[in-house]
Amino acid sequence: MYENKRLGFLFVLPFVLGVLLFKLFPFVMSFALSFTQYDVMDPPVYVGLQNYRELALEDPLFRKSLGVTLTFALLAVPLRVGFALFVAHVLNFKMRGIAFFRSAFYLPSILGGSIATAVLWRFLFARNGLVNGVLGMLGIEPVAWLADEHYSMWTIVLLFTWQFGSAMVIFLAALQNVPEALYEAAEIDGASRMQQFWRITVPLITPVIFFNVIMQMVHAFQEFNAPYMITEGGPLSSTYVLALYIYDQSFRFFNFGYGSALSWVLFAIVAGLAGLSFWSSRYWVFYAGEKETRR
Amino acid sequence: MNTSAANPVAMGENRGAAWPRYVVLAAVSLLMLYPLVWLVGATFKSNAEIFTEVGFWPSHLDFGAYARGWKTSTEYTFATYFFNSFLITIPRILVTVTSCVLVAYAFARFEFWGKKWLFAVMVGTMMLPLIVLRLPQYLMFRELGMLDTYWPLILPSAFATDTFFVFMLVQFLRAIPRDMEEAAMIDGCNALQMLLFIIVPLLRPAIVSVIVFQFIWTMNDFMGPLVFLASVEKYPVSLALKMSIGATEEVEWANVIAISVVALIPSVAVFFAAQRHFIEGAAAGGIKG
Numbered sequence: 001m002y003e004n005k006r007l008g009f010l011f012v013l014p015f016v017l018g019v020l021l022f023k024l025f026p027f028v029m030s031f032a033l034s035f036t037q038y039d040v041m042d043p044p045v046y047v048g049l050q051n052y053r054e055l056a057l058e059d060p061l062f063r064k065s066l067g068v069t070l071t072f073a074l075l076a077v078p079l080r081v082g083f084a085l086f087v088a089h090v091l092n093f094k095m096r097g098i099a100f101f102r103s104a105f106y107l108p109s110i111l112g113g114s115i116a117t118a119v120l121w122r123f124l125f126a127r128n129g130l131v132n133g134v135l136g137m138l139g140i141e142p143v144a145w146l147a148d149e150h151y152s153m154w155t156i157v158l159l160f161t162w163q164f165g166s167a168m169v170i171f172l173a174a175l176q177n178v179p180e181a182l183y184e185a186a187e188i189d190g191a192s193r194m195q196q197f198w199r200i201t202v203p204l205i206t207p208v209i210f211f212n213v214i215m216q217m218v219h220a221f222q223e224f225n226a227p228y229m230i231t232e233g234g235p236l237s238s239t240y241v242l243a244l245y246i247y248d249q250s251f252r253f254f255n256f257g258y259g260s261a262l263s264w265v266l267f268a269i270v271a272g273l274a275g276l277s278f279w280s281s282r283y284w285v286f287y288a289g290e291k292e293t294r295r
Numbered sequence: 296m297n298t299s300a301a302n303p304v305a306m307g308e309n310r311g312a313a314w315p316r317y318v319v320l321a322a323v324s325l326l327m328l329y330p331l332v333w334l335v336g337a338t339f340k341s342n343a344e345i346f347t348e349v350g351f352w353p354s355h356l357d358f359g360a361y362a363r364g365w366k367t368s369t370e371y372t373f374a375t376y377f378f379n380s381f382l383i384t385i386p387r388i389l390v391t392v393t394s395c396v397l398v399a400y401a402f403a404r405f406e407f408w409g410k411k412w413l414f415a416v417m418v419g420t421m422m423l424p425l426i427v428l429r430l431p432q433y434l435m436f437r438e439l440g441m442l443d444t445y446w447p448l449i450l451p452s453a454f455a456t457d458t459f460f461v462f463m464l465v466q467f468l469r470a471i472p473r474d475m476e477e478a479a480m481i482d483g484c485n486a487l488q489m490l491l492f493i494i495v496p497l498l499r500p501a502i503v504s505v506i507v508f509q510f511i512w513t514m515n516d517f518m519g520p521l522v523f524l525a526s527v528e529k530y531p532v533s534l535a536l537k538m539s540i541g542a543t544e545e546v547e548w549a550n551v552i553a554i555s556v557v558a559l560i561p562s563v564a565v566f567f568a569a570q571r572h573f574i575e576g577a578a579a580g581g582i583k584g
Binding site for chain 1: 316323324327328330333394397400402404405406408413416420421422423425427432433434451453454455456480486489511512514515521522532533534537552555558559562563566567570
């Protein structure tokens with residue numbers, strides 16, 4: 001039965017149609033639209049590279065937004081992945097209560113993406129909110145988290161980091177596959193816990209680190225809910241990420257052409273960074289069971 | 296799985312190092328969960344109290360904020376918005392499970408033309424930023440006359456476009472030996488019977504994960520409804536919440552916090568009901584979020 005190619009294709013057909021209709025077609029359409037000027041009133045007009053020229057040369061808001069997005073990703077991705085690895089490492093241990101901690105740490109990842117959480121986050125970082133209250137108890141001056149352009153970025157970075165649960169469970173699964181014998185051998189050779197972590201654990205889970213970094217990067221570059229709800233892109237555009245700018249251009253100002261060009265720039269950056277990671281992975285990602293001669 | 300687990304010497308060593316781990320874990324838990332606890336406490340507080348108290352315990356227990364938040368400043372209550380959310384979520388879960396199981400079954404078991412290539416496309420689309428597709432999808436659904444309906448939020452899922460779930464199910468199915476299926480084939484089972492009576496029961500734990508994830512993600516989805524829906528009476532909870540913040544100038548903070556807390560209840564409930572499956576599924580598929 002499983003050799004029946006027609007039957008197999010029949011089962012996979014929904015996906016083929018879905019990809020063509022809802023992924024590939026919009027994807028190509030977006031590329032085509034990026035070379036047009038198009039608004040609600042008039043049909044699209046071909047303008048060549050003008051949208052790209054405009055955003056590269058004449059749009060300070062784009063430059064600002066690009067910088068904000070890169071800063072966000074550069075802060076948020078290492079923080080989330082690093083914290084996830086740290087907590088997974090602490091959790092990877094035979095002890096009571098693991099299940100409780102695992103669930104507790106996963107909970108924010110369930111709630112994190114929701115608007116409700118973004119609303120709540122605003123209160124935590126309000127001028128008289130919980131965060132400043134705790135800082136006050138430690139004798140630190142209150143910070144205008146949401147109103148000061150130097151700090152606003154941290155509110156959304158911290159929300160992103162707070163949701164480290166999904167990366168954590170993936171790390172945890174990987175850590176449990178590291179053979180215990182390696183640690184025992186290292187112990188006999190007198191390696192410290194620190195050395196064991198860096199010389200055994202980290203090299204053996206590089207494929208998973210790689211996976212987590214790529215996936216989290218894709219998410220970070222698309223972050224929308226938090227800056228939209230918590231800081232509204234402000235103050236002074238200090239949290240005006242590209243996803244917000246794309247949304248505004250496309251659905252508030254109805255510049256469909258320019259919005260498409262912006263989203264293609266975002267896509268190019270993500271694809272470029274993913275490509276770069278894949279290329280670099282041959283130098284730092286170690287796949288157990290593969291020969292040294294891998295090219 | 297772990298050879299040293301039964302070794303009393305290794306266990307003894309572990310016990311010596313356990314308490315610092317508990318300290319770290321307790322500290323992280325506090326950091327992670329205290330904000331949530333504090334916010335639940337805040338729903339019982341007055342505006343003045345919210346902004347001066349670091350402790351979470353309110354001075355009095357008043358559920359008024361919940362009642363006022365539930366009523367909203369619009370003509371609809373949150374009952375409407377919750378109903379709308381379920382009206383999107385439940386059909387979406389049904390079509391997601393159906394389409395993803397079919398496609399995953401094909402990928403995991405069948406041979407067909409272009410299989411490797413299609414599988415690569417599937418994995419690739421997991422990395423495609425959704426935001427690139429939003430605008431063209433909006434224009435497509437406008438042509439189809441489906442704007443301001445729930446179709447744009449449900450229809451794509453009927454075609455297994457939530458490829459993450461397909462991937463998770465494929466991984467799960469690949470790990471299951473084919474003995475049962477081979478026996479069934481000898482007994483003359485056809486493809487449909489195989490799917491319904493063998494594959495679906497085998498996949499049950501993974502299907503639970505799909506249901507839970509899709510429930511929570513759809514409840515959380517904000518940008519989709521924001522782009523595709525226009526009339527307030529069709530708003531799901533996420534959009535209604537956004538509106539409740541923007542609507543009034545002098546916001547009763549407790550009301551807004553209270554209704555946000557209520558909005559999180561379905562997801563939290565589903566999470567705790569299915570957490571075992573759920574977290575294992577997350578690890579198996581290597582998840583988003």
